[in-house]
Amino acid sequence: MAGYVVRRVLIMILLLLLLTMAVFFLFSLLPADVARLTCGKICTEQTLALNRARLGLDKSVFEQYWIFLTGLFFGRTFGEGPAAVVCDAPCLGYSFTRNEPVLDLIVDRLPPTIFLAMGAFVLFIIGGVGVGVYSALRRGRWQDKGVMGASLIGYSLPSFFIGLVAIYFIIIRWKLLPFPSYEPPWEDPVGFVQTMILPWVVLAILYAAFYTRLTRSQMLETLNEDYIRTARAKGLPERVVVRKHALRAGLTPIVTAAGLDLAGLLGGAIILETIFSLPGLGSLAVSAVLDPDLSILVGVTLVTATFIIVANLIVDLLYAVIDPRVRLS
Amino acid sequence: MSAPFLVVEDLNVSFPTEDGVVQAVSGSSFSVQQGRTLAIVGESGSGKSVTAQAIMGLLNRRSTSISGRVVLDGTDLFALKEDQVRSLRGSTMAMIFQDPLSSLHPFYRIGDQLVEAVQVHGRVSRADARKRAIDALGHVGIPAPDRRVDDYPHQLSGGMRQRVMIAMALINSPSLLIADEPTTALDVTVQAQITELITTLQRESGTTLLMITHDLGVVADMADEVCVMYGGRIVEYGTVDDIYYRPEHPYTHGLLASVPRLASARVERLDPIPGNPPSLINLPTGCVFHPRCVRRSEVAGNLCLTEEPTLVASTPGHLVRCHLPIGARTPGGDAA
Numbered sequence: 254m255a256g257y258v259v260r261r262v263l264i265m266i267l268l269l270l271l272l273t274m275a276v277f278f279l280f281s282l283l284p285a286d287v288a289r290l291t292c293g294k295i296c297t298e299q300t301l302a303l304n305r306a307r308l309g310l311d312k313s314v315f316e317q318y319w320i321f322l323t324g325l326f327f328g329r330t331f332g333e334g335p336a337a338v339v340c341d342a343p344c345l346g347y348s349f350t351r352n353e354p355v356l357d358l359i360v361d362r363l364p365p366t367i368f369l370a371m372g373a374f375v376l377f378i379i380g381g382v383g384v385g386v387y388s389a390l391r392r393g394r395w396q397d398k399g400v401m402g403a404s405l406i407g408y409s410l411p412s413f414f415i416g417l418v419a420i421y422f423i424i425i426r427w428k429l430l431p432f433p434s435y436e437p438p439w440e441d442p443v444g445f446v447q448t449m450i451l452p453w454v455v456l457a458i459l460y461a462a463f464y465t466r467l468t469r470s471q472m473l474e475t476l477n478e479d480y481i482r483t484a485r486a487k488g489l490p491e492r493v494v495v496r497k498h499a500l501r502a503g504l505t506p507i508v509t510a511a512g513l514d515l516a517g518l519l520g521g522a523i524i525l526e527t528i529f530s531l532p533g534l535g536s537l538a539v540s541a542v543l544d545p546d547l548s549i550l551v552g553v554t555l556v557t558a559t560f561i562i563v564a565n566l567i568v569d570l571l572y573a574v575i576d577p578r579v580r581l582s
Numbered sequence: 583m584s585a586p587f588l589v590v591e592d593l594n595v596s597f598p599t600e601d602g603v604v605q606a607v608s609g610s611s612f613s614v615q616q617g618r619t620l621a622i623v624g625e626s627g628s629g630k631s632v633t634a635q636a637i638m639g640l641l642n643r644r645s646t647s648i649s650g651r652v653v654l655d656g657t658d659l660f661a662l663k664e665d666q667v668r669s670l671r672g673s674t675m676a677m678i679f680q681d682p683l684s685s686l687h688p689f690y691r692i693g694d695q696l697v698e699a700v701q702v703h704g705r706v707s708r709a710d711a712r713k714r715a716i717d718a719l720g721h722v723g724i725p726a727p728d729r730r731v732d733d734y735p736h737q738l739s740g741g742m743r744q745r746v747m748i749a750m751a752l753i754n755s756p757s758l759l760i761a762d763e764p765t766t767a768l769d770v771t772v773q774a775q776i777t778e779l780i781t782t783l784q785r786e787s788g789t790t791l792l793m794i795t796h797d798l799g800v801v802a803d804m805a806d807e808v809c810v811m812y813g814g815r816i817v818e819y820g821t822v823d824d825i826y827y828r829p830e831h832p833y834t835h836g837l838l839a840s841v842p843r844l845a846s847a848r849v850e851r852l853d854p855i856p857g858n859p860p861s862l863i864n865l866p867t868g869c870v871f872h873p874r875c876v877r878r879s880e881v882a883g884n885l886c887l888t889e890e891p892t893l894v895a896s897t898p899g900h901l902v903r904c905h906l907p908i909g910a911r912t913p914g915g916d917a918a
């Protein structure tokens with residue numbers, strides 16, 4: 254087991270390295286000239302050349318990648334002399350449109366995204382799995398059909414549609430909630446919940462639909478297994494049979510999907526953050542596209558992809574916790 | 583004789599499917615005395631496993647229609663509430679299944695699965711339940727049970743797994759044990775060991791045994807009485823000697839003729855029964871066995887196609903469902 258973990262962590266580090274490469278070279282292929290983007294309105298050949306030198310764009314792509322990589326571990330300095338900008342390790346780049354290291358921008362924007370992701374995650378896992386089990390136990394009856402129909406609708410509606418409808422009715426028409434304005438929970442807990450509740454619920458509905466269907470199909474499969482019959486033959490009450498035997502056995506794909514979904518959400522829910530004006534990673538990425546500011550995009554992409562890779566590792570390790578056959582072979 | 587320990591009367595089981603209603607068991611009646619062994623023999627689809635699950639109350643009451651009576655030690659099981667039947671399962675009546683690998687939960691240690699079986703039927707501390715689990719594992723011949731108790735099912739061999747299933751079934755000393763093809767999924771070399779283990783444990787504990795199998799060899803070793811099922815019906819029912827040496831139903835006869843006998847002095851050809859078991863959705867008219875029966879042509883008119891024979895006693899205790907039972911008193915299978 255220990256060997257397995259070490260091996261997986263090493264593979265992850267390799268993957269992360271490949272990831273930086275992929276992201277860096279992909280963005281260097283873009284036709285945008287970063288030196289011109291940060292040059293300002295009155296741009297002479299001289300300032301352009303100065304910009305190029307400061308950003309390291311006068312070097313070859315491979316040298317640039319090397320500098321970027323060393324910057325990640327040891328920090329780097331943009332430019333020379335009094336105009337030099339220092340970016341401490343781990344340096345994900347420097348945004349010259351906002352005059353801030355990209356990492357600081359990302360760290361600033363992370364809390365709203367984390368709160369949004371975690372809140373929605375708890376809601377859709379509890380809701381999705383619970384309703385999925387309920388539906389499986391009433392297979393073919395009207396409750397099951399109703400749940401399946403509703404989840405199909407939830408599954409197919411786009412988030413901007415549900416989000417805008419929710420804002421229109423709940424905030425504008427019925428005035429049940431104030432307009433969203435994000436405050437950290439430690440400063441204004443009530444305002445925080447009032448702002449977050451709608452995006453939480455909207456996001457949860459979208460994801461819960463998927464988890465309901467997944468859980469239902471898993472349950473229908475495991476409930477037919479021989480070991481479920483054994484559990485019943487032992488005289489176990491039905492709720493123990495369902496929870497301890499059937500649900501546990503069907504958990505693996507649910508954990509996989511949940512891990513990757515959570516990681517994806519931590520990378521920013523672009524549309525919902527924009528609709529509900531949450532200052533998170535998603536809306537940072539959107540404004541970086543509009544500015545445009547490539548250094549921020551590279552940073553956000555790297556951080557998001559890192560979440561996914563780490564989540565993948567955690568999911569794989571969780572397999573071993575769930576299924577002893579993985580652990581021992 | 584005292585009242586039988588298990589009585590099944592006119593059991594009918596059917597389930598609706600998309601293709602039609604499956605008539606799995608039709609009008610089965612049999613009984614077993616305490617401590618004796620009844621074997622139910624038949625091909626797949628003959629209704630033998632469904633019969634066992636009906637007794638155990640393992641059939642879904644909502645999706646299955648069941649009628650008749652099952653009386654266990656004086657208690658009418660079908661009259662009980664679902665929860666009352668549940669409390670009898672695993673304590674008064676227990677069951678062993680065909681495939682021990684798929685019948686044990688792959689994610690839990692065998693010890694935990696045994697402990698669960700103990701704790702659901704009584705207030706027993708975890709430590710005591712674990713002690714009982716280890717004892718039970720040792721009792722069914724698992725070496726080093728105090729270490730094996732923490733194994734997962736996939737770490738054991740097929741025979742060991744079935745021993746675990748037996749230990750689990752017997753851990754609360756049930757008075758009725760149902761074994762549903764307990765050796766079918768095992769290696770041939772292990773089959774005899776498991777059969778012997780079940781027989782030994784049954785003798786020790788005086789448990790009544792309902793043995794469900796398609797293996798006539800197993801039946802000869804273990805059973806006192808035999809029930810032969812075909813197409814959801816009991817076609818022949820008698821003592822093990824009746825069935826082996828005086829089979830009267832052409833199907834029983836055919837079954838015996840299709841079993842290889844190593845002990846036989848002559849080299850024989852196996853004689854399979856032609857055709858396939860009937861679909862339980864669309865049963866043949868008249869006698870359900872008539873499409874495969876070699877004796878049909880000897881019956882006057884179309885009796886076998888039009889009228890279902892009833893189960894009648896040819897000699898006391900030996901029942902057969904046939905318009906033209908085989909009267910010949912030659913040892914089954916060795917008939918020239």
